[in-house]
Amino acid sequence: MSGYDRLAPFIREYVFDHGWTSLRDVQERAIDAILDGDDHVLIAAGTASGKTEAAFFPILTRLAQADADGFGALYIGPLKALINDQFERLDALMEEADIPVYAWHGDRPESEKKRAKRDPRGVLQITPEALEGLLMRQPGTAARLFGALRFVVIDEVHAFMGTDRGLQLQCQLCRIDRLTPGGARRVGLSATVSDYAAAQAWLSAGTDRETAVVESRESGRKLDLALQNYAVDPAPDEAKKPSLLDRILPWKPADDAPEAAEEIPVPGREDLYADLYALVRGRRCLVFTNSRAETESVVAALRAEAARRGEPDAFHAHHGSLSAAIRQDAEEAMKAAEGPATAVATRTLELGIDLGRLDRVVQLGAADSCAGFVQRLGRSGRRGQPAVMRFLTRARRRGDTPFDNLPWELLRTVAVVQLYLEERWVEPFEEKPLPYSLLVQQLLSALMAGERTSRALAKAVHTLPAFAKIPAEDYMALLRHMLDEDLVEVTETGTLLPGLKGERLAGDYRFLSVFQDSGGCRVIAGGREIGSIDALPRVGESFTMAGRVWQVTGVDEARGAVYVGQGGGGESVGGWQGGGARVHDRIVAKLRDILASDAEYPYLHPAAKRALAEARATARTYELDRLFTPLGYGRLLLHPWLGTRKLDTLAWLLRGRFSNRLAVQTVKPAGDRTALLVETLLPKKRFLEGLRACLEALEPEALVSAAPAAALDRNDAFVPDALRRRAYVYNHLDAPGLKAALLAHPDLAGDAREG
Secondary structure, eight states: OOHHHHSOHHHHHHHHHTTOSSOOHHHHHHHHHHHHOOSEEEEEOOTTSOHHHHHHHHHHHHHTTSOOSSOSEEEEOSOHHHHHHHHHHHHHHHGGGTOOEEEESTTSOHHHHHHHHHSOOSEEEEOHHHHHHHHHHOHHHHHHHHTTOOEEEETTGGGTTTSHHHHHHHHHHHHHHTTSTTOOEEEEEESSOOOHHHHHHHHHTTSSOOEEEEEOOSOOOOEEEEEEEEOOOOOGGGTTSOOSSOOOOOOOOOTTSOGGGGGSOOOOHHHHHHHHHHHHTTSEEEEEOSSHHHHHHHHHHHHHHHHHHTOOOOEEEEOTTBOHHHHHHHHHHHHOSSSOEEEEESGGGTSOOOOOOOSEEEEESOOOOHHHHHHHHTTSOOTTOOEEEEEEEEOOOOSSSTGGGSOHHHHHHHHHHHHHHHHOOOOOOOOOSOOHHHHHHHHHHHHHTOOBOHHHHIIIIITSGGGTTSOHHHHHHHHHHHHHTTSEEEOTTSOEEEOHHHHHHHHSGGGGOOSOOOOOEEEEETTEEEEEESSOOOTTOEEEETTEEEEEEEEETTTTEEEEEEOOOSOBOOOOOOOOOOOOHHHHHHHHHHHHOOOOOTTBOHHHHHHHHHHHHHHHHTTTTSSEEEEETTEEEEOOOOOHHHHHHHHHHHHTTTTTTTTEEEEEEETTTTEEEEEESSOHHHHHHHHHHHHHTOOGGGGGGGSOOOOOSTTGGGSOHHHHHHHIIIIIOOHHHHHHHHHTSTTTTTOOOOO
16 A cells, blocks of 8 residues: 555545645655654655655544544744745645644734634644743643644754754653653654754654654755855945945955966956846845845845836845734745745745745855755755756955955855765754753743742753753752742742742743844834834934835834834944854865865856965965964964864963963954964964963863853843853853864874974
């Protein structure tokens, strides 16, 4: 019997009505895994490969076979928009079978949630934040809704792994299991997980079940890739003015750069705008950027070009600081069956919202991760067509060191693309061993659901898998601090319940999230909220939002509101702050290998090939494969070719613990945060000898007392300083990894050469 034959009649009818001649490989195999086994299941297949149907066809077949007093399946998605999209797909599938599906999150009407509570059958779709609120504020309702739960589907599971939100979700899954006899089976969906063992362990956390893997065996899709590199000279009057896109000085070619390269013109800013517009004109496209500010700048530039040409405005902005209504308008425009449309987005459109047919995807700036590249690439090329992706990278001259003059966006993008093409490598997730901030949230959440004894509270919370590496003494120190701060109080009978401050904290809707609060200010135009910005501007200033220029007409500091009207004029300000992405060690190592090789990449346009040739010549001239480059006058450029986390650890140590021993005067980032410019009073040989000695004696525990008590996570303000210092060392630094990597480097392993 085929997988199709095992499905419920209404699903077979759905397949027939949609004209499918067969099920896909991953769908057939998922049917057997879910219907025949009792394990959790990880469904790993590419974007648009039918993973949602692979999970729900057999799950709904099971739900249709027996009535249950409560939801049979829970679907957890990382984005409200993804839930809304999947709601439409599931609703159409389940309508004929009288199996209801409900969506539950902050943008859904309260009436829908009331219907779900009155008739808890079928499938409930929810975000982690809404699920936290349900478990915390309505524990009795949660017990009734989930008492018969059989399946939990976790979409885009890779988006949760290695994040605070993923740890929060693990806590929620275990809390739900305590309400469900036998526990629900978990089904994870992902297009980018490469480390199956880690994903299996993540899905199984806190349960006795194993996790089976269902992997697509279908051959990969064809790829159509092209990359162009740009160098931009700012005009004299723009030197101090924020630019629409980053404007960059061309790098100086190395003396031994190929002479033929001189004949190739270097595209500039005008070429970039013209090329970008030409790539999307009259088509259905997604343009990805790496920041909200750049998203807005690009939309404004495309609209200005359309207006100059007298052509229709088919451009939309999409990022997390825009209102839900504006984001939804952009999504609906992209889903429309007819006409051109281009959405410029940050990561908000990376995940699998079905936007229908897309002609191509454009990446502006560096591709910082393989996972992001795969997600973005997967948005095009559906229905058997090649995946079409174009990269527009820019050379950035940031300083006077050899590293600063390399075309980093190009190099990083090539490294990411080659790692995936050659090895199908995607970043593994990093564990966070000491999530004290999350522990604060889960302790208060448990107490808001009902008072408990100290022993019962520890059993309910400290035993959750997310807190497995937090020792008992740290747990008790945190709980005592929460008592001292009136987040928790003790009753006359010795039980614990939320204190006055704890009730106020948990009563705020933002408490449900683990995201760090940006303190955003609402932006209101004509009585309608259009989004938020990070800080209050001044009246008369202007900024871009939703692809349009707004001028500030009023500011209400007490309410955190900014009132705006359309139009430019005044001083232009940036609406958002943002840090650079964390780059993995493998990407940086691959980048070094690309510089050291002579390999050619067919997707590079001529100017991009020239930039790569010049970068390779620079790397050879300055021996950038070494640990350091001496620059004279006590300056050393350290370039150990390590990822962001290890390099940040080295910078912190050189500024602090190592500074006296190595006579360090200053430490500055260089080379697009891939190197460190160090000023020292020591000769370079003594500096390297001293660095080796410092590393050999390096132990993480010895760093705790000197670490900053920084409030880096959502609830760190309620974590004692001693624990925040420990969290900084173990969650944000990587001293053991740095020590192992540098001591293995030839320049520190005893055979160092004079530079």
